[in-house]
Amino acid sequence: MIRRPPRSTQGVSSAASDVYKRQSQVISSSIIWWYVSKSDDSMALACRPSILIADEPTTALDVTIQAQILVLMMSLSAQKGDAAILLITHDLAVVAETCDRVIVMYGGQVQEIASVDELFKNPLHPYTKALFKSRPEIRTQGRLSSIKGTVPNPYMQPKGCSFEPRCEVAMDICKKKVPGFFDLGEHLVSCWKYSDEEGL
Numbered sequence: 001m002i003r004r005p006p007r008s009t010q011g012v013s014s015a016a017s018d019v020y021k022r023q024s025q026v027i028s029s030s031i032i033w034w035y036v037s038k039s040d041d042s043m044a045l046a047c048r049p050s051i052l053i054a055d056e057p058t059t060a061l062d063v064t065i066q067a068q069i070l071v072l073m074m075s076l077s078a079q080k081g082d083a084a085i086l087l088i089t090h091d092l093a094v095v096a097e098t099c100d101r102v103i104v105m106y107g108g109q110v111q112e113i114a115s116v117d118e119l120f121k122n123p124l125h126p127y128t129k130a131l132f133k134s135r136p137e138i139r140t141q142g143r144l145s146s147i148k149g150t151v152p153n154p155y156m157q158p159k160g161c162s163f164e165p166r167c168e169v170a171m172d173i174c175k176k177k178v179p180g181f182f183d184l185g186e187h188l189v190s191c192w193k194y195s196d197e198e199g200l
Contacts, residue, residue, distance in 0.1 A: 048076065048083075055088040070098055092135060096120060104128050107152050107162030109178075113188040124189045126170075127163045161192070169193060 054073065058066040077083045087099060095102060095116060102119045104112040104127065112125040123129045133145045149166040158164050164174040173192050182194040 051084045053086045118186045126167045
């Protein structure tokens with residue numbers, strides 16, 4: 001990360017002041033900032049890490065560059081053999097193309113864990129289902145489906161399930177208790193809908 005130098009140069013040597021001025025000219029350039037943001041992915045890949053944490057690596061990139069970045073990431077993993085990639089993204093298409101296993105999160109909490117094939121074939125958590133339902137498809141006509149309400153304030157989380165205020169199948173227990181994880185074979189789901197305690 002490039003940080004802006006302090007604005008004040010009072011008490012700083014002439015040489016340091018000159019450096020500050022040159023840095024300010026470079027950093028203030030939108031072109032340089034654009035270059036830095038786009039080159040972050042390449043610099044990370046050049047280090048050939050054993051684990052790569054990629055937080056929205058394809059955001060704000062055109063489709064061609066997106067594909068190149070993803071190919072680089074996959075080739076890194078294949079070349080090293082033991083290299084793992086932790087991909088953080090909201091793009092379900094990227095997930096489908098690159099991931100083996102998926103953790104779905106909402107409000108800072110894990111909601112569902114499954115293999116990518118199983119998740120796309122059979123999403124179980126109400127939030128996961130709502131995500132897939134809101135995807136545009138070729139046959140989609142009229143308005144796209146959306147999830148009602150807004151994401152909760154992280155400092156004012158609901159007492160129970162974080163998705164309860166927006167959930168279409170919420171029950172009374174969802175407002176009172178945070179669900180644990182229920183093992184449904186190929187899925188781990190944090191939802192009272194899949195528990196014997198749903199009537200409490």
